[in-house]
Amino acid sequence: MQEVRIAHEGHAELSRFCPFPDDLRPQRVLPFQVPPAALLVNEQGLFSDIYPQTRNAFVAAGAVAQWRETYKDTDIGSDFMDRFGCYCLIGDGGAYTSATMAAWVVYMPAGLYYTWHQHPAEEMYLTLAGEATFMREGCEDAVLRAGGTSQHASNQPHAMQTHAHPVLAYVVWRNGFDSPPVLTGGERV
Numbered sequence: 001m002q003e004v005r006i007a008h009e010g011h012a013e014l015s016r017f018c019p020f021p022d023d024l025r026p027q028r029v030l031p032f033q034v035p036p037a038a039l040l041v042n043e044q045g046l047f048s049d050i051y052p053q054t055r056n057a058f059v060a061a062g063a064v065a066q067w068r069e070t071y072k073d074t075d076i077g078s079d080f081m082d083r084f085g086c087y088c089l090i091g092d093g094g095a096y097t098s099a100t101m102a103a104w105v106v107y108m109p110a111g112l113y114y115t116w117h118q119h120p121a122e123e124m125y126l127t128l129a130g131e132a133t134f135m136r137e138g139c140e141d142a143v144l145r146a147g148g149t150s151q152h153a154s155n156q157p158h159a160m161q162t163h164a165h166p167v168l169a170y171v172v173w174r175n176g177f178d179s180p181p182v183l184t185g186g187e188r189v
Contacts, residue, residue: 001024001089001095001096003053003054003057003058004054004057004089004103004170005020006053006054007051007054007126007128007170008020008126008170008172011126011147011149013124013149014124014126014149014172017122017124017151017172017174018100018101018124018172018174019100021090021098021099021100021101023098023099023100024090024096024097024098025096025097025098026095026096027094027095027096027097029064029065029066029093029094029095030066030093031063031064031065031066032065032066032067033067034067034068034069034081034085035081035082035083036067036082036083036084036085036107036109037062037063037065037067037085037087039083039085039107039109040059040062040085040107040168041059041062041063043059043107043109043166045110045130045165045166046059046128046129046130046166046167046168047129047130047146047165048128048129048130048146048168049146050128050146050147051128051129051146051147052129054128054170055128055129055168058105058128058168058170059168061087061089061095061105062085062087062105062107065087065088065105066087066088066093066094067085067086067087068086068087068088068093068104069081070086070180070181071084071183074183076115076183080112080113080114080115083108083109083112084106084107084108084112084114085105085106085107085108086104086105086106086107086171087104087105088102088103088104089103089104089105089170090102090103091103091104091173091177100174101172101173101174101177102121102172102173102177103170103171103172103173104170104171105168105169105170105171106125106167106168106169106171107166107167107168107169108132108160108162108166108167109162109166110162110163110164110165110166111162111163111164112161112162113159113160113161113162114159114160114161115159115183115184115185116135116137116157116158116159116183116184116185117157117158117159117181117182117183117184118152118155118156118157118158118181118182118184119154119155119173119176119179119180119181119182120154120155120175120176120179121154121173121174121175121176121177121179122151122152122153122154122173122174122175122176123151123152123158123171123172123173124149124150124151124152124171124172125144125149125150125151125160125169125170125171126147126148126149126169126170126171126172127144127145127146127147127148127149127167127168127169128146128168128169128170129146129166129167129168130145130146130162130165130166130167130168131143131144131145131162131163131165131167132144132160132161132162132163132165132167132169133160133161133162133163134150134158134159134160135158135159135160135161136150136152136156136157136158137156137157137158138156154175154176157184
């Protein structure tokens with residue numbers, strides 16, 4: 001959690017979006033592995049000159065994390081389920097809980113499309129390593145690398161695409177983080 005705090009508080013835009021919580025309470029994590037967990041451990045393309053220690057901490061924590069299967073009962077497809085990885089840091093299934101925010105680690109290998117989706121929570125992605133194209137309804141697409149952010153308003157549809165490189169991101173939700181994301185579909189870039 002120390003690396004998370006350093007990255008969070010050291011990024012002015014993220015800190016303005018949602019201050020790092022002062023009400024963290026530890027909770028028991030029941031490790032659960034999914035295929036992307038093994039992909040992350042062996043990933044060689046997560047370049048980062050800004051957050052190498054945070055990247056390394058998130059990769060190491062993946063071995064004991066409770067990985068999510070957010071879209072398990074949807075028609076998103078087995079390729080996505082086998083390659084998209086997400087585990088909680090703060091919130092349900094994470095090592096800590098807070099009343100003010102939830103946070104996850106998201107990993108996508110090269111060549112993966114995360115279809116359009118939305119949720120009531122306001123969200124910010126902080127790219128820690130690699131790169132991806134971030135898409136938001138009503139906004140220009142943006143290729144983000146380490147240090148780049150993408151902010152999504154409540155129920156604003158958004159999507160993500162990796163190309164030649166994987167991506168590792170720290171994702172923060174504020175307000176309304178009790179409702180899961182809903183797929184809205186859409187074409188890839």
